[in-house]
Amino acid sequence: MKLQIGTVTLENNLILAPMAGVTDLPFRLLCREQGCGLLCMEMVSAKAIMYKNKNTKALLEIHKKEPPISLQLFGSDPEIMGQIAAQIEELPFDILDINMGCPVPKVVNNGEGSALMKNPTLVRQIVTSVVKAVHKPVTVKIRKGFDEQSVNAVEIAKIIEDSGAAAVAVHGRTRAQYYAGEADWEIIRQVKEAVRIPVIGNGDITSPEAAVRMLEETHCDGLMIGRAVRGNPWLFAQIKHYMEKGEPLSRPSKAEVRDMILKHARLMLEYKGEYIGIREMRKHVAWYTAGYPHSVQVRRKCNEIESLHALEILLEKYF
Numbered sequence: 192m193k194l195q196i197g198t199v200t201l202e203n204n205l206i207l208a209p210m211a212g213v214t215d216l217p218f219r220l221l222c223r224e225q226g227c228g229l230l231c232m233e234m235v236s237a238k239a240i241m242y243k244n245k246n247t248k249a250l251l252e253i254h255k256k257e258p259p260i261s262l263q264l265f266g267s268d269p270e271i272m273g274q275i276a277a278q279i280e281e282l283p284f285d286i287l288d289i290n291m292g293c294p295v296p297k298v299v300n301n302g303e304g305s306a307l308m309k310n311p312t313l314v315r316q317i318v319t320s321v322v323k324a325v326h327k328p329v330t331v332k333i334r335k336g337f338d339e340q341s342v343n344a345v346e347i348a349k350i351i352e353d354s355g356a357a358a359v360a361v362h363g364r365t366r367a368q369y370y371a372g373e374a375d376w377e378i379i380r381q382v383k384e385a386v387r388i389p390v391i392g393n394g395d396i397t398s399p400e401a402a403v404r405m406l407e408e409t410h411c412d413g414l415m416i417g418r419a420v421r422g423n424p425w426l427f428a429q430i431k432h433y434m435e436k437g438e439p440l441s442r443p444s445k446a447e448v449r450d451m452i453l454k455h456a457r458l459m460l461e462y463k464g465e466y467i468g469i470r471e472m473r474k475h476v477a478w479y480t481a482g483y484p485h486s487v488q489v490r491r492k493c494n495e496i497e498s499l500h501a502l503e504i505l506l507e508k509y510f
């Protein structure tokens with residue numbers, strides 16, 4: 192099922208959610224191979240780009256195999272957001288996303304991320320500023336609301352549409368919930384009924400069946416998949432197959448899991464060097480092996496490995 196976001200046509204409506212510390216370049220390439228329709232990068236601070244923070248260079252790197260890809264900016268100053276959007280537009284991303292959903296305290300306490308949902312006027316100013324600054328489609332990621340006392344996703348989505356954005360992604364949890372409890376798909380349905388731009392549903396898409404159920408219950412246009420894809424890039428291929436053929440795709444074998452971990456590790460080393468790459472792989476190995484027998488021991492041993500060779504030996508023993 193194709194999806195049109197502004198001038199960008201996606202081959203399918205499956206979207207990788209932006210996740211700090213997860214959706215780096217190596218992981219995105221693996222998700223692309225599994226049939227993901229739109230990759231989303233880790234969020235990057237507009238102020239950090241402005242002050243030429245050294246860490247932003249890696250966050251802004253895009254591989255030629257990645258597009259269509261969405262770059263996500265966060266910030267709370269409309270002028271800075273517009274200025275930086277214009278400055279980076281020459282980078283090879285296709286869609287510019289504004290983060291209004293991040294629940295992390297250091298972001299929220301700065302008045303950024305999901306804190307913006309408390310200030311509809313500022314939302315309008317930021318989206319308008321960014322839309323005016325660039326030619327590429329602008330999208331916004333929001334939550335159900337800041338807390339249960341201020342559920343305002345419908346109001347915010349209308350403002351986003353009025354301000355010229357090309358699509359809105361809605362996570363069916365409040366900021367107060369973080370990632371706990373169930374995602375409220377009803378709020379996604381309400382947003383879909385309230386706006387004409389594409390609505391992307393996010394939250395609790397953990398299986399092909401859940402993906403189809405979200406489409407049926409909310410009538411949303413796209414599906415954004417986040418935590419369920421950590422250690423499981425195959426989920427995109429499984430959902431795609433289920434939607435096209437109406438039958439489940441078999442789970443990857445142990446050998447396929449091992450090969451994927453090693454492929455992921457080699458990409459990490461290629462882009463980040465062995466010291467950082469292997470250390471960052473530790474959490475990924477924990478996600479890849481979760482649910483398998485003796486995975487606790489593997490996770491424990493994985494925290495001690497410092498080279499690709501040591502990882503290969505560990506996986507050979509385990510698998």
